[in-house]
Amino acid sequence: MRVPDELISFLKNEKKFFIATHIDPEGDALGSSLALSMALEVLDKETILYERDPVPEFYHYLPGQDRFKRYIQSLTSISDLPLILLDCNTLERAGLEGLKFKSSAVIDHHEAETGKGGDSGLFGDIKWIVPEAAATGILVFYLIKEMGIKITREMAINLYSAIAIDTGTFRFGNTTAEVLRIGAELAEAGASPVYISNRLYETWSKERFALFSMTLNTLEIKDSVAITYVSQEMYKKTGTGPQDTENFPSFPRIIKDIKVSVFLRELEDKSWKVSLRSKGDFNVAHIAYRMGGGGHKNAAGFVIKSDLGSAKDTLLKLLRL
Amino acid sequence: MRVPDELISFLKNEKKFFIATHIDPEGDALGSSLALSMALEVLDKETILYERDPVPEFYHYLPGQDRFKRYIQSLTSISDLPLILLDCNTLERAGLEGLKFKSSAVIDHHEAETGKGGDSGLFGDIKWIVPEAAATGILVFYLIKEMGIKITREMAINLYSAIAIDTGTFRFGNTTAEVLRIGAELAEAGASPVYISNRLYETWSKERFALFSMTLNTLEIKDSVAITYVSQEMYKKTGTGPQDTENFPSFPRIIKDIKVSVFLRELEDKSWKVSLRSKGDFNVAHIAYRMGGGGHKNAAGFVIKSDLGSAKDTLLKLLRL
Numbered sequence: 001m002r003v004p005d006e007l008i009s010f011l012k013n014e015k016k017f018f019i020a021t022h023i024d025p026e027g028d029a030l031g032s033s034l035a036l037s038m039a040l041e042v043l044d045k046e047t048i049l050y051e052r053d054p055v056p057e058f059y060h061y062l063p064g065q066d067r068f069k070r071y072i073q074s075l076t077s078i079s080d081l082p083l084i085l086l087d088c089n090t091l092e093r094a095g096l097e098g099l100k101f102k103s104s105a106v107i108d109h110h111e112a113e114t115g116k117g118g119d120s121g122l123f124g125d126i127k128w129i130v131p132e133a134a135a136t137g138i139l140v141f142y143l144i145k146e147m148g149i150k151i152t153r154e155m156a157i158n159l160y161s162a163i164a165i166d167t168g169t170f171r172f173g174n175t176t177a178e179v180l181r182i183g184a185e186l187a188e189a190g191a192s193p194v195y196i197s198n199r200l201y202e203t204w205s206k207e208r209f210a211l212f213s214m215t216l217n218t219l220e221i222k223d224s225v226a227i228t229y230v231s232q233e234m235y236k237k238t239g240t241g242p243q244d245t246e247n248f249p250s251f252p253r254i255i256k257d258i259k260v261s262v263f264l265r266e267l268e269d270k271s272w273k274v275s276l277r278s279k280g281d282f283n284v285a286h287i288a289y290r291m292g293g294g295g296h297k298n299a300a301g302f303v304i305k306s307d308l309g310s311a312k313d314t315l316l317k318l319l320r321l
Numbered sequence: 322m323r324v325p326d327e328l329i330s331f332l333k334n335e336k337k338f339f340i341a342t343h344i345d346p347e348g349d350a351l352g353s354s355l356a357l358s359m360a361l362e363v364l365d366k367e368t369i370l371y372e373r374d375p376v377p378e379f380y381h382y383l384p385g386q387d388r389f390k391r392y393i394q395s396l397t398s399i400s401d402l403p404l405i406l407l408d409c410n411t412l413e414r415a416g417l418e419g420l421k422f423k424s425s426a427v428i429d430h431h432e433a434e435t436g437k438g439g440d441s442g443l444f445g446d447i448k449w450i451v452p453e454a455a456a457t458g459i460l461v462f463y464l465i466k467e468m469g470i471k472i473t474r475e476m477a478i479n480l481y482s483a484i485a486i487d488t489g490t491f492r493f494g495n496t497t498a499e500v501l502r503i504g505a506e507l508a509e510a511g512a513s514p515v516y517i518s519n520r521l522y523e524t525w526s527k528e529r530f531a532l533f534s535m536t537l538n539t540l541e542i543k544d545s546v547a548i549t550y551v552s553q554e555m556y557k558k559t560g561t562g563p564q565d566t567e568n569f570p571s572f573p574r575i576i577k578d579i580k581v582s583v584f585l586r587e588l589e590d591k592s593w594k595v596s597l598r599s600k601g602d603f604n605v606a607h608i609a610y611r612m613g614g615g616g617h618k619n620a621a622g623f624v625i626k627s628d629l630g631s632a633k634d635t636l637l638k639l640l641r642l
Contacts, residue, residue: 170491170504171518180505180514183491187498197492202600203577206542213537221527256524279523 001139003146007126010082010105011147016046018081022088023052023095027062027165027200029087030055031158032107032136034064036086038155039144048081052095056243061199062161063154087136090123107140109133134174137162141182153190160191161200169197208244211235215248220312224259225319226252227312231266249275249299260284262315264308271305274315287318322460324467328447331403331426332468337367339402343409344373344416347567348383348486348521350408351376352479353428353457355385357407359476360465369402373416377564382520383482384475408457411444428461430454432606432617455495458483462503474511481512482521489571490518494601494619529565532556536569541633545580546640547573548633552587570596570620581605583636585629592626595636608639 011017019037021029030051037047051068059065072078083101089112091097106124111131122129133139137159144151151159163183167175170183187193204212214234220227230248235241242265249263259282263275274291276284277299284300293302304311332338340358342350351372358368372389380386393399404422410433412418427445432452443450454460458480465472472480484504488496491504508514525533535555541548551569556562563586570584580603584596595612597605598620605621614623625632 168518170514171522173515175508175514177505177508180501180508184498184501184505187496187501193491193496193501194494197489197496198600201492202575204575206576206578209537209540209573209576213534213540216530216534216537219530219534252530254523254525255527255530257527279519 001130001133001142003139003143004126004128007105007107007128007143008146010103010126011040011045011143012043014045014082014103016048016081017084018048018050018078018101019084019086020050020094020096021086022093025051025053025055025059027059028135028137028162030059030062030065030068031160031162031165032140033086034062034067035137035144035155035158035162036084036107036140037067038064038152038158039140039147039149042149043147050094050096058199058203059161061157063157085124086140089127089129107136107143109136109139134172134176134179135163135166137166138179138182141186151186151189156186156189156191157196160186160193161196164196164200169193169200205240205244207239211238211240211244212248212251214238215245216251219252221255221258222316224257225262225316226255226258226260227262227264227315228252229264229266229272229308231308232268250277253277253279260319262319264311266308267303270307271303272308272311273301273303274311275299275301276319291318322451322454322463324460324464325447325449328426328428328449328464329467331424331447332361332366332464333364335366335403335424337369337402338405339369339371339399339422340405340407341371341415341417342407343414346372346374346376346380348380349456349458349483351380351383351386351389352481352483352486353461354407355383355388356458356465356476356479356483357405357428357461358388359385359473359479360461360468360470363470364468371415371417377567379520379524380482382478384478406445407461410448410450428457428464430457430460434615455493455497455500456484456487458487459500459503462507472507472510477507477510477512478517481507481514482517485517485521490514490521526561526565528560532559532561532565533569533572535559536566537572540573542576542579543637545578546583546637547576547579547581548583548585548636549573550585550587550593550629552629553589571598574598574600581640583640585632587629588624591628592624593629593632594622594624595632596620596622597640612639 019033021033037049040047049067055065079100080102083104085106089106089108104124105126108129112122112129141159215228215230218228230245252261261277265273278284283297285295285297288295288300288302291302295301340354342354358370361368370388376386400421401423404425406427410427410429425445426447429450433443433450462480536549536551539549551566566586573582580600582598586594599605604618606616606618609616609621609623612623616622
């Protein structure tokens with residue numbers, strides 16, 4: 001992976017940076033931002049880390065996670081700073097729309113929507129956007145090495161976590177030999193695979209587990225579609241909330257003949273948040289767009305206003321395989 | 322990892338081998354046996370692969386899985402052959418008790434019970450037993466390389482699967498930098514991480530899924546112990562069998578405060594097969610040994626003859642934390 005020269009120059013020439021990542025952050029956003037901040041400090045640079053939303057509790061093990069500021073003290077001081085935008089490629093995704101910076105560099109692995117101006121329509125004076133990269137953490141890994149900085153244990157834990165979350169710990173289609181080799185190098189630098197996996201996957205509350213059991217009991221299978229749901233009533237019975245349903249939509253994919261897993265989550269106004277998770281080539285983004293939502297090929301979602309029964313019927317019609 | 326010289330000589334000097342692995346086989350037993358058989362063929366050796374039990378259906382993707390013979394045609398012809406015993410270290414574990422072989426080599430990563438004679442009490446003319454190795458597949462990987470054989474795509478899929486199943490695809494405590502690096506090398510040789518993960522984790526039958534839901538509903542938590550079970554009645558209701566419970570014992574470990582997950586599976590004679598899965602430093606092998614079973618630090622098992630209620634009580638006493 002070639003790191004752009006202009007990005008290296010940009011990082012070497014400036015003294016202080018404003019580092020931001022996307023709202024509703026997950027491991028790749030957090031881990032790659034923290035590792036980059038730590039690396040720049042090794043070069044005696046100063047960094048301000050910004051994240052609009054709180055760091056989810058189960059990411060509190062990430063070294064340095066308390067560095068994130070949620071509020072910007074003074075907008076004038078920020079306009080003097082160069083911005084590094086990580087794991088997203090628009091100011092909107094970071095909750096920074098309308099703000100001005102001295103200059104900007106974007107480091108991301110999400111497909112950017114090229115506007116009318118083509119590539120020149122994209123945000124950022126420097127753009128390092130590599131959709132083939134499994135995680136932004138991979139890009140930051142190469143960047144740190146290219147700058148000649150030794151990867152510390154703290155950086156390694158952040159980068160390993162970033163890569164782990166975006167590859168399903170080496171299970172998804174983006175897991176290449178290169179990704180595994182970087183994982184090995186980070187483990188050597190002090191990231192413990194079992195510690196990180198435990199923090200990512202073995203920290204469910206008993207209440208969440210109860211909600212999960214209850215959710216599996218709602219399973220209905222029609223053709224190649226698996227439908228499960230969580231109602232407000234189920235939250236009440238188990239003492240849980242929407243934040244406890246992470247990963248629930250994906251689970252029924254373990255069934256062999258299932259092509260799409262549909263997960264419905266009742267919102268407070270009685271409408272339903274629908275999450276679609278598909279396998280292989282089945283594209284659910286199209287359906288989500290048609291219903292006013294969005295997403296990727298294998299993971300998309302939207303909101304539907306109807307009772308559960310009608311919502312299911314609509315979905316089965318939309319998904320007719 | 323140093324491969325014993327005498328093992329290399331043994332493999333080079335003989336012309337035909339009888340390769341056997343443990344009964345009730347899983348990915349490491351199957352994958353490492355198949356890869357070794359393929360490697361020996363490159364050296365123009367002949368191999369007979371033996372496995373007493375059928376290859377579970379979801380391992381049918383392993384290249385060469387139809388090589389396993391379940392019946393031994395002629396006992397006399399076997400006594401002329403050298404044995405390679407993989408992923409176990411006694412003839413009993415392979416269902417071969419009482420049989421004689423020309424000579425024998427053991428390649429395993431399970432702790433061997435040294436008898437009265439110390440190491441000399443162990444089975445095998447040549448013993449390469451490395452409990453620190455994450456999988457027998459790791460040992461076979463080094464062995465193949467040491468013999469100067471190029472790892473083919475088919476060998477790579479078998480070895481990657483062997484390592485994946487024994488490390489929880491790089492999540493368990495035995496996942497080191499070295500293991501990840503071997504994973505990378507096997508991916509480079511043609512093992513697809515996503516294909517193998519899908520085959521290992523996304524091929525549940527609907528019936529198995531129903532059994533899983535039902536099992537989660539049996540959850541009881543006492544202190545830091547999670548207990549779940551499957552009864553003969555539950556098999557009947559869902560149209561499943563013991564082979565459908567793989568991975569069930571580990572699942573409750575996702576609950577944060579659980580130190581040990583106990584899974585009980587009713588046998589046909591009304592006794593219960595107990596599987597213990599622990600986190601971190603909690604060693605369950607001791608308990609299993611005391612109860613006449615065996616295993617590793619974090620995964621062990623034994624059989625208990627009593628009704629469900631008494632079995633649970635006994636276990637909670639044994640596990641008093």
